[in-house]
Amino acid sequence: MGKNEQCKTCAMAGETGCTSQECGGEKSLLGCFNDIKNVIAVMSGKGGVGKSSVAGLLAVALAQQGNKVGVLDADITGPSIPRAFGIKSGEGLKVTQFGLIPPETKGGIKVMSINLLLPREDEPVIWRGPLIAGAVNQFWSEVDWRELDYLVVDMPPGTGDVPLTVLQSLPVTGLVIVTSPQDLVLMVVKKTINMAQKLKVPILGLVENMSYAVCPHCGEKLELFGEPQGEKVAAELGVPLLVQMTWDPELNQLMDEGRIEQYDKHVLADLAQNFQKQFAARNN
Numbered sequence: 584m585g586k587n588e589q590c591k592t593c594a595m596a597g598e599t600g601c602t603s604q605e606c607g608g609e610k611s612l613l614g615c616f617n618d619i620k621n622v623i624a625v626m627s628g629k630g631g632v633g634k635s636s637v638a639g640l641l642a643v644a645l646a647q648q649g650n651k652v653g654v655l656d657a658d659i660t661g662p663s664i665p666r667a668f669g670i671k672s673g674e675g676l677k678v679t680q681f682g683l684i685p686p687e688t689k690g691g692i693k694v695m696s697i698n699l700l701l702p703r704e705d706e707p708v709i710w711r712g713p714l715i716a717g718a719v720n721q722f723w724s725e726v727d728w729r730e731l732d733y734l735v736v737d738m739p740p741g742t743g744d745v746p747l748t749v750l751q752s753l754p755v756t757g758l759v760i761v762t763s764p765q766d767l768v769l770m771v772v773k774k775t776i777n778m779a780q781k782l783k784v785p786i787l788g789l790v791e792n793m794s795y796a797v798c799p800h801c802g803e804k805l806e807l808f809g810e811p812q813g814e815k816v817a818a819e820l821g822v823p824l825l826v827q828m829t830w831d832p833e834l835n836q837l838m839d840e841g842r843i844e845q846y847d848k849h850v851l852a853d854l855a856q857n858f859q860k861q862f863a864a865r866n867n
Contacts, residue, residue: 619754620733621732622736623736623758624738624755625638625737626738626775627775628771629772632761634738635667635737637854642654645732647690653685653731654692654737655735656696656698657749659739660710662697668841684727685699692844716745716747719745720752723753757787758785759787760779760789764791790825791824793807796829828854
């Protein structure tokens with residue numbers, strides 16, 4: 584919500600400078616203070632391609648550049664962002680009469696996920712689509728994100744309720760599409776790209792995850808899921824290729840241990856540099 588809008592109803596406008604037209608007293612009061620410059624959605628039509636890994640790494644890379652960053656975990660039924668950043672259920676989350684104050688990671692990244700509201704991280708969320716989409720909207724409007732340069736939204740796979748809600752309800756600046764080398768995955772990912780184009784949401788770039796692995800003993804490049812196709816697909820679809828990521832057991836271990844912010848490989852710098860290049864090109 585922009586800070587330059589006229590506020591007529593907020594009970595605290597005179598004291599805090601709250602300027603949202605939608606703020607009515609106690610309703611979503613914290614959301615009135617939010618000033619989020621860019622919303623970046625990380626999508627894939629197919630599950631299992633490492634979309635949450637890419638979303639987490641993108642957030643880390645942007646934060647390391649000195650940006651104020653948040654991560655909204657929109658994968659309500661399969662959340663993994665809190666575990667990747669080492670935040671346990673309820674840890675650091677503050678609930679006030681006005682809304683939610685999200686916890687921050689050691690690197691200062693704000694995180695909101697349904698797992699922070701559950702009694703256990705393995706507690707299932709058995710909701711129908713409208714409830715799930717409503718929760719995502721609440722994570723946007725009723726969470727105290729305050730000032731952010733980037734809010735990275737980790738989307739669930741597919742082109743259903745939640746992706747549609749995010750792309751139509753949130754001011755999405757651009758999309759990062761995640762894929763892997765298999766033909767089957769690419770076919771499904773193309774559905775996501777076509778969805779974005781139909782909704783006229785800019786695509787900032789493509790990330791091909793698990794392009795290959797490198798043998799730790801001999802350095803041989805192993806194409807575990809077939810020949811990398813990132814460059815070919817990006818050229819075919821007219822989408823910039825941001826980076827081709829290796830299958831890296833170190834990243835898997837760090838995420839399992841909640842230490843994704845300690846990942847320090849050149850691919851992180853490449854992702855940040857190429858993302859900023861495409862982001863600047865889109866905004867010039």
